[in-house]
Amino acid sequence: MITPDKIIRSNRKTLSVSIDHFGSVTVRAPRRCEEKRIFAFLSEKEEWIRRKQAEIKGAGMALPPENLDGYSFLLLGKPCEIVVDEGKRVRFDAEEYKLYLPKENARERLLKWLKENAKRILCSLTESKAREMGTAYRSVSVTSAKTRWGSCSYHNALHYSFRVLYAPREVIEYIVVHELAHTKHKDHSKAFWDFVQVFVPDWREKRKWLKAHGVLMEIF
Numbered sequence: 001m002i003t004p005d006k007i008i009r010s011n012r013k014t015l016s017v018s019i020d021h022f023g024s025v026t027v028r029a030p031r032r033c034e035e036k037r038i039f040a041f042l043s044e045k046e047e048w049i050r051r052k053q054a055e056i057k058g059a060g061m062a063l064p065p066e067n068l069d070g071y072s073f074l075l076l077g078k079p080c081e082i083v084v085d086e087g088k089r090v091r092f093d094a095e096e097y098k099l100y101l102p103k104e105n106a107r108e109r110l111l112k113w114l115k116e117n118a119k120r121i122l123c124s125l126t127e128s129k130a131r132e133m134g135t136a137y138r139s140v141s142v143t144s145a146k147t148r149w150g151s152c153s154y155h156n157a158l159h160y161s162f163r164v165l166y167a168p169r170e171v172i173e174y175i176v177v178h179e180l181a182h183t184k185h186k187d188h189s190k191a192f193w194d195f196v197q198v199f200v201p202d203w204r205e206k207r208k209w210l211k212a213h214g215v216l217m218e219i220f
């Protein structure tokens with residue numbers, strides 16, 4: 001049986017069901033519709049709802065359960081499964097593509113691990129891209145920003161959200177090129193995009209990926 005996460009009643013005449021990016025089920029119903037009818041309607045749609053939820057989960061876009069165990073999230077664009085066990089350290093198995101977390105403070109340990117790895121990857125990527133682009137920057141820092149993937153200050157200090165680690169590597173490269181291009185152009189003018197284009201010819205595709213996956217910002 002499917003239980004809706006939310007029921008919105010209004011002056012409509014028919015029932016409808018929708019699923020958001022995290023797999024939550026919302027039913028829209030007429031104001032005086034009986035619950036019995038809502039549940040009957042949901043059981044008719046059960047197969048479709050289950051399929052949608054499985055797709056969302058497979059894409060690493062479902063919200064994690066409290067204890068994180070068994071949860072899959074996108075790591076460098078690929079679903080990575082979390083295994084919470086009795087170990088003492090965070091371990092990443094690149095072959096299995098699984099991340100092992102100690103039971104104690106699993107969530108904090110995970111965030112720390114993500115931030116450390118984001119910093120490592122972003123520092124080296126920024127350094128090599130800056131060389132390639134002939135640009136100079138002041139510093140690289142990794143934040144927990146949920147509203148932007150990266151930014152470039154007036155004095156060319158670069159900030160990235162550790163959440164860029166969810167994106168495929170070529171999308172991360174685009175984010176780095178984008179911020180480095182801001183060291184030359186502080187706006188999103190045509191000159192800015194022309195400069196980006198030299199280093200990431202298909203930047204539009206990368207932007208599309210980020211837009212479509214903005215919801216990942218909400219995970220963890």
Ligand SMILES: [Zn+2]
Pocket residue numbers: 178182188
């Ligand atoms: Zn920008």
